[in-house]
């Protein structure tokens with residue numbers, strides 16, 4: 001019951017009553033906020049649980065996996081029946097979040113942060129929370145956040161150890177902080193074609209529910225702080241940005257160490273601005289897109305940079321130069337090879353992939369759509385023109401903005 005004897009509404013319960021004692025806490029700020037959580041594993045479960053209890057208004061969740069029995073020992077939002085039915089993690093967490101706090105709206109996106117999330121969506125986030133388990137996903141997430149100018153929180157767990165960090169565009173960048181070992185692994189990833197990378201071992205790290213709780217809690221705390229920029233500016237709150245929180249459970253040690261890197265020359269944290277909105281969607285054909293852009297920019301000399309991934313039109317056997325038609329973005333080639341009765345028996349070195357990295361008037365497959373060359377919905381295209389680069393945003397074809405802003409203008 002409320003102070004005046006009335007039954008409180010859910011919104012009141014979550015805001016005024018529960019956190020009224022926190023001098024810095026601004027419920028209305030959280031209710032308006034858009035937070036994306038990338039990864040719905042052990043860490044993601046904990047982060048989502050906390051953000052839901054805090055009453056963050058709009059949560060976008062991204063993951064490509066389904067619930068498995070092994071997830072059940074450390075993921076508070078999953079149930080046995082979810083694993084038995086092989087449900088998508090994002091669908092399950094969305095349902096549980098709504099049960100816990102019906103004032104929160106959730107947008108579940110089943111996909112991979114490295115190629116399925118458009119910058120148009122990501123740049124409308126206030127904060128992104130990374131709950132991923134590998135460097136490549138962190139690298140991709142950092143690249144998107146830096147382009148968009150959105151701060152992000154990173155968490156990592158391994159056994160009884162864990163770390164949390166905050167990256168803010170203009171101040172601190174994940175890529176600029178990479179050590180030699182990580183750089184080596186990433187440069188291999190960036191330089192090798194996906195056929196060669198085939199059968200890469202996906203390293204699984206041991207996880208306990210306790211370490212996920214601790215690191216997930218710190219991540220959620222930092223995300224909530226980033227939603228209070230004024231309180232951060234006037235010193236009521238201090239961000240982890242530029243530092244790293246480290247926790248070790250076996251002998252119980254925790255510390256906060258300086259951890260900052262921002263190299264002005266780093267190409268990864270280049271901000272994409274200004275971004276121009278257009279009516280283009282992923283269903284447009286390449287020839288239509290080029291015509292539209294030529295007219296818009298008043299020139300035929302332009303080039304759409306695929307950049308983050310290439311388009312593979314065919315694979316060739318090195319020995320006898322036999323061609324296999326593929327017509328897929330490079331991230332889908334590995335699967336293509338595995339599913340082909342003949343190709344899957346060839347060693348990686350026996351094949352090379354023919355890749356296209358940008359699209360101009362000479363592109364041989366004008367009838368393909370943007371979707372077919374691997375451009376995600378609500379993406380931003382980098383277009384090179386004689387006057388320099390332009391950043392062209394596709395239309396919000398799924399109408400996500402209605403969810404993000406509840407009918408407000410984007």
Ligand SMILES: [Zn+2]
Nearest residue numbers: 173176266269
């Ligand atoms: Zn950087």
